[in-house]
Amino acid sequence: MRRGQRGNQRKVQGEAPHSSRLTPHRATLLACVLLLALGRADAAERRVTPADGPLQAAVDAAAAGDTLVLAAGEYRGGIRIAKPLRLRGEAGATIDGEGRGDVIRVTAPDVTLAGLTIRNSGHDLTEMNSGVFLQKGADRARVEDCRIEAVAFGVWLDALKDVQVLRNRISGDPAVRSQDRGNGIHFFNTTGSLAEDNEVRDARDGIYIDTSNRNALRGNRLHALRYGIHYMYAHHNDVVGNRTWNTRTGYALMQSKFLKVLDNRSEHDENYGLLLNFIDSSEIAGNVIVDVERGKNPTGADAHGISGAEGKALFVYSSLFNDIHDNVFARSEIGIHLTAGAEDNRIHANAFVDNRNQVKYVSNRRQEWSYQGRGNYWSDYLGWDRDGDGIGDTPYEPNDGVDQLLWQYPAARVLFASPAIETLRWVQRTFPVLRPPGITDSAPLMRAPPSSCEALGARCK
Amino acid sequence: MSHDEHPNALTRRGFLGAAGALGAAGAGLAAGLAPALLSQPAQAADKDDPTLKAHVPPGELDDYYGFWSGGQGGDVRIYGVPSMRLLMSIPVFNYDSGTGWGLTHESKRILGDDAPRNGDTHHVHMSYTDGAYDGRWLFVNDKANTRVARIRCDIMKTDAITTIPNVAAIHGMRLQKVPKTGYVFANGEMIIPQPNDGRDLDKPENYWTMFSALDAETMQVIWQVIVEGNLDNLDTSYDGVFAYATCYNSERGVTLGDMMRNERDWVTVFHIPRIEAAIKAGKASTIGSSKVPVLDGRKSNAANDFVQYVPVPKNPHGINTTPDGKYACAGGKLSPTVSVIAMAKLHELFDGKLKDPRETVVAEPELGLGPLHTTFDGRGNAYSSLFIDSQIVKWNIEDAINAYKGEKVNYIRQKLDVQYQVGHLKASQSETRNADGKWLVALCKFSKDRFLPVGPLRAENDQLIDISGEEMKLVHDGPTLPEPHDCIMVPRNVLMNKVKRVYTRDDPYFAATVERAAKDGIKLETDNKVIRDGSKVRVYMTSAAPQFGLTEFRVKKGDEVTLTITNLDNVEDLAHGFCLVNHGITFEVSPQQTSSVTFVADKPGVHWYYCIWFCHGLHMEMNGRMLVEA
Numbered sequence A: 001m002r003r004g005q006r007g008n009q010r011k012v013q014g015e016a017p018h019s020s021r022l023t024p025h026r027a028t029l030l031a032c033v034l035l036l037a038l039g040r041a042d043a044a045e046r047r048v049t050p051a052d053g054p055l056q057a058a059v060d061a062a063a064a065g066d067t068l069v070l071a072a073g074e075y076r077g078g079i080r081i082a083k084p085l086r087l088r089g090e091a092g093a094t095i096d097g098e099g100r101g102d103v104i105r106v107t108a109p110d111v112t113l114a115g116l117t118i119r120n121s122g123h124d125l126t127e128m129n130s131g132v133f134l135q136k137g138a139d140r141a142r143v144e145d146c147r148i149e150a151v152a153f154g155v156w157l158d159a160l161k162d163v164q165v166l167r168n169r170i171s172g173d174p175a176v177r178s179q180d181r182g183n184g185i186h187f188f189n190t191t192g193s194l195a196e197d198n199e200v201r202d203a204r205d206g207i208y209i210d211t212s213n214r215n216a217l218r219g220n221r222l223h224a225l226r227y228g229i230h231y232m233y234a235h236h237n238d239v240v241g242n243r244t245w246n247t248r249t250g251y252a253l254m255q256s257k258f259l260k261v262l263d264n265r266s267e268h269d270e271n272y273g274l275l276l277n278f279i280d281s282s283e284i285a286g287n288v289i290v291d292v293e294r295g296k297n298p299t300g301a302d303a304h305g306i307s308g309a310e311g312k313a314l315f316v317y318s319s320l321f322n323d324i325h326d327n328v329f330a331r332s333e334i335g336i337h338l339t340a341g342a343e344d345n346r347i348h349a350n351a352f353v354d355n356r357n358q359v360k361y362v363s364n365r366r367q368e369w370s371y372q373g374r375g376n377y378w379s380d381y382l383g384w385d386r387d388g389d390g391i392g393d394t395p396y397e398p399n400d401g402v403d404q405l406l407w408q409y410p411a412a413r414v415l416f417a418s419p420a421i422e423t424l425r426w427v428q429r430t431f432p433v434l435r436p437p438g439i440t441d442s443a444p445l446m447r448a449p450p451s452s453c454e455a456l457g458a459r460c461k
Numbered sequence B: 001m002s003h004d005e006h007p008n009a010l011t012r013r014g015f016l017g018a019a020g021a022l023g024a025a026g027a028g029l030a031a032g033l034a035p036a037l038l039s040q041p042a043q044a045a046d047k048d049d050p051t052l053k054a055h056v057p058p059g060e061l062d063d064y065y066g067f068w069s070g071g072q073g074g075d076v077r078i079y080g081v082p083s084m085r086l087l088m089s090i091p092v093f094n095y096d097s098g099t100g101w102g103l104t105h106e107s108k109r110i111l112g113d114d115a116p117r118n119g120d121t122h123h124v125h126m127s128y129t130d131g132a133y134d135g136r137w138l139f140v141n142d143k144a145n146t147r148v149a150r151i152r153c154d155i156m157k158t159d160a161i162t163t164i165p166n167v168a169a170i171h172g173m174r175l176q177k178v179p180k181t182g183y184v185f186a187n188g189e190m191i192i193p194q195p196n197d198g199r200d201l202d203k204p205e206n207y208w209t210m211f212s213a214l215d216a217e218t219m220q221v222i223w224q225v226i227v228e229g230n231l232d233n234l235d236t237s238y239d240g241v242f243a244y245a246t247c248y249n250s251e252r253g254v255t256l257g258d259m260m261r262n263e264r265d266w267v268t269v270f271h272i273p274r275i276e277a278a279i280k281a282g283k284a285s286t287i288g289s290s291k292v293p294v295l296d297g298r299k300s301n302a303a304n305d306f307v308q309y310v311p312v313p314k315n316p317h318g319i320n321t322t323p324d325g326k327y328a329c330a331g332g333k334l335s336p337t338v339s340v341i342a343m344a345k346l347h348e349l350f351d352g353k354l355k356d357p358r359e360t361v362v363a364e365p366e367l368g369l370g371p372l373h374t375t376f377d378g379r380g381n382a383y384s385s386l387f388i389d390s391q392i393v394k395w396n397i398e399d400a401i402n403a404y405k406g407e408k409v410n411y412i413r414q415k416l417d418v419q420y421q422v423g424h425l426k427a428s429q430s431e432t433r434n435a436d437g438k439w440l441v442a443l444c445k446f447s448k449d450r451f452l453p454v455g456p457l458r459a460e461n462d463q464l465i466d467i468s469g470e471e472m473k474l475v476h477d478g479p480t481l482p483e484p485h486d487c488i489m490v491p492r493n494v495l496m497n498k499v500k501r502v503y504t505r506d507d508p509y510f511a512a513t514v515e516r517a518a519k520d521g522i523k524l525e526t527d528n529k530v531i532r533d534g535s536k537v538r539v540y541m542t543s544a545a546p547q548f549g550l551t552e553f554r555v556k557k558g559d560e561v562t563l564t565i566t567n568l569d570n571v572e573d574l575a576h577g578f579c580l581v582n583h584g585i586t587f588e589v590s591p592q593q594t595s596s597v598t599f600v601a602d603k604p605g606v607h608w609y610y611c612i613w614f615c616h617g618l619h620m621e622m623n624g625r626m627l628v629e630a
Helices: A024-038 A055-061 A401-408 A410-415 A419-430 A450-460 B012-024 B028-048 B050-054 B105-111 B272-280 B343-350 B397-404 B508-519
Strands: A045-048 A067-070 A073-076 A079-081 A085-089 A093-096 A104-106 A111-114 A117-119 A130-134 A142-144 A147-149 A153-158 A164-166 A169-171 A185-188 A194-196 A199-201 A207-210 A216-218 A221-225 A229-232 A238-240 A243-247 A251-257 A260-262 A265-267 A272-280 A283-285 A288-290 A312-317 A323-325 A328-330 A334-339 A346-348 A351-353 A357-362 B064-069 B076-081 B085-090 B124-129 B132-142 B147-152 B157-163 B168-175 B183-190 B207-215 B221-227 B234-236 B242-247 B264-271 B294-296 B307-313 B319-321 B327-331 B338-342 B361-363 B371-376 B381-386 B391-396 B412-417 B422-427 B439-444 B460-466 B473-480 B487-491 B529-533 B536-544 B552-556 B559-567 B576-580 B585-589 B594-601 B605-611 B623-629
Touching: A045 A055, A055 A067, A055 A073, A055 A079, A104 A111, A117 A130, A130 A147, A272 A288, A288 A312, A288 A450, A312 A328, A328 A334, A328 A450, A351 A450, B050 B460, B050 B473, B064 B124, B105 B157, B105 B508, B105 B594, B124 B168, B124 B487, B132 B168, B132 B487, B147 B168, B147 B183, B157 B508, B168 B242, B183 B234, B221 B272, B234 B319, B242 B319, B242 B327, B242 B343, B264 B272, B264 B343, B272 B294, B307 B338, B307 B343, B319 B371, B327 B371, B327 B381, B338 B343, B338 B397, B361 B397, B381 B397, B381 B422, B391 B397, B391 B422, B422 B487, B439 B487, B508 B594, B536 B552, B552 B559, B559 B576, B559 B585, B585 B594
Parallel strands: A045 A067, A067 A085, A073 A093, A079 A104, A085 A111, A093 A117, A104 A130, A111 A142, A117 A147, A130 A153, A142 A164, A147 A169, A153 A185, A164 A194, A169 A199, A185 A207, A194 A216, A199 A221, A207 A229, A216 A238, A221 A243, A229 A251, A238 A260, A243 A265, A251 A272, A260 A283, A265 A288, A272 A312, A283 A323, A288 A328, A312 A334, A323 A346, A328 A351, A334 A357, B168 B234, B221 B294, B371 B422, B536 B559, B552 B623
Antiparallel strands: B064 B076, B064 B487, B076 B085, B124 B132, B132 B147, B147 B157, B168 B183, B183 B207, B207 B221, B234 B242, B242 B264, B264 B307, B319 B327, B327 B338, B338 B361, B371 B381, B381 B391, B391 B412, B422 B439, B439 B460, B460 B473, B529 B536, B559 B594, B576 B585, B576 B605, B605 B623
16 A cells, blocks of 8 residues: 555665764674684585474584575474574575464574574563574574564564664564564663664564664664654664554653664654654754654544644754755644653754644743754645745744644634635734744745655645 | 743743734734634633642642652652642651651651661551541652651651561562451562572572561561562552562562563562461471561462462552552652452452453553653542653553453553552552542652752652543652652541641650650649659750750760650640750750650850740840859
């Protein structure tokens, strides 16, 4: 139904421009060096087939550093890998956990799983059943190009260093209650690791990350989930070029510092596109958040949504010292909601387009939202640009009396965007009778930045 | 500042003024429309103004006594609800300059001689009879120094404090609800070596904690149960059988990361009658120098039939029982869910009828980010605090259960923004069978910009919310000094006729002082005398506004002086206070109360004492001299 989602994505190419701490290449190099160091001259590649007997026996028989190439067919899961090893699947190689425990549990470093179909783990969340459970000690593991299906957790990273989870397609079991499913990729106490170009669907949360510093989540496609990225207390991470849609919050980023949140997309998520709760000293740029919908009862058939769960493109809560620029926040109930002393952020060069409330600002103090003479683009800005410098002649104040009126008396909303309200706004600005503290953009942009035109199509041309 | 001058909110009058100005500006259509558009909702808002419901006019009394823990203040506070007027601070674990709590003999008998001067109160609860508040006592924990205190409700003074052995940091604390409060249950939050005598410092695998039961009458610890994991919050059932606690550290980790690993921690469930039976059967042992019998409720103990562990997601925090007694709701904290555990299923679990303890979970609604605590309106609705969303979510319990069964049911009723980041929340009488669904207090952990800035340290913000209708309505911001955690609301009729206006002379609070005076041949109500006993001097005097019974007394340098003051005034609110200048001594002597202190008179000279509680037109003249001979 939502095909071609990648069409509008700003591709992050090569070396991530904003990332100095990304380690994939370094990690790969390191892994190679280590493999060479570990490797014996006789490191072997051996092909196994289902007819050869249990896969576990082949794993046990292999020597550290060997490669097992799995021929097409079905292998029984519950595999435990306790030595450096490479398992590569030929097309159709499937490891089936038969609904018990982990399909594969890795306890040794330098293990690679590639090209496998891994399915049917147990569904015991207490035991954290996973398609691939990378246990403490499984540093430098690689899980790549696998299909991981009908599992509780997809890939669990348990206090690890320098792991790579690349180009996998991970799905949970839609027959299981959402809260009884696991997360697609679960980072716990992990560092130097990368999740890139994975697709996660029908799991609980797409990527869950807590207490895990200096990792990168890049180019993942996350949909039909509770939260796309569920993010708690993890510093110095990059969240770059991911896409979420059909989630109950695209990006829930909480209680973390020094993040780079760049070039992500959220489309038709509920509640929040991008939630920043106690996120400090981070860069939030180039993200496109559109069509965020009011939260609904997760199990209900509720067309109207929950009172008090307005769809917010960006929620900035008690988050300070961030640079929020060149994002698009569009077609949502609320463009941006700032509260709880979320101050000292630079907010500039963003495009706020056709949100029912462009800004909800709950504070007693004023904020200026422009930087070095350039503010943001506001689709409801009514001012002129007589000197043609691209900057509106009068400040934009989203929190004017009319906005406040609309929050206080939602019934008046039927008239929002009517000529009457627009005129009221104009009059109020021209004859400023009241100036409630709020947001001022002293240098509103007359045109949306090109990035947002790309994101929104012809709308802003 | 008038309402119109509020610096942020666009008030009704403010806007109408603005609209008037717009009209004056002659803005055609808009100006014509503005008053029509605006006046209708504005008028409606006037009579529906929810904040008016919380207004208690001068001279009128509140409907509820609100009891608030004082957090690191170490005290317990009394508020009037719904006015949110602060009525009293009851010193408990803290030193209190005004009343001399921590200085007087009467308080030291309760605190102990070498009591720490700090405390950390979190959970204050009132004693029950048949699941309803009975106005006998309040109980409160001290996380800072591992204690539990009891407060007498007739005088609102702390009357017993017990230090709990074998554990560290009492956090969750709850009371037996039926047939009446006999047990006080207390959770040790932090895991420690057993015994904690210097062994196993570097072996966290040997750290454990315990669940403790005190006798509410004697305040003695009568048994403990050692458990897996740790113990956070606590509640008890309405059938008297169960107590249950959340555990956020099933990993038994000692670093933040270690404590966050598990997808599910658990609710630890205690079967009280079986614990009593095991104690009776002699299955307990003791640890170190403690004489308290300890049962082993760990999974490794095959004979453990009295503790069960119900897995719930993930670092759970609060646990609260529905007023009908059917369910307990555990807040997921790091999971956006609340786990609803059915009492009937707990009975089946302990009877061995369930394969998996998870079968006791009958609903696990997804509510929002950071659910911590849940409270109830007695109409089938629950209200959970969402710490991260900074919201209260109202949801329906039976609907959530049906949704868990797979029905397409909308269980969430409303979400309401609160300012900011709510921890505990409590509806009026929600912890009793009489939950009345009138008021809810959201104890917010931050006030940020809600009040005038008063320096880097800020008040918390306890917000009052009207829950009597279908829709929650915020009606009041209440600044509180750092840092209440929890509160309860008790209908005033439970207490108004029990609270004494003046002390009775036989009050046990100072009975030991009366007894000591009697040994000196002193009748406190009449005698003003100095009794010398070597270098010990005991000074007895009365106080009756505006005179102390002695306007001077004479001692020698180095004498140990014990001062005992008895307030003869028999008039409501006519407290005296005794302050001895330059000696660090102040204490309360309320009507008909006796209070005493001991100090060394080490400074020769004239030292005035005076009444420190305003008592009379001649209050300033109510003083006297201590003459210290060199």
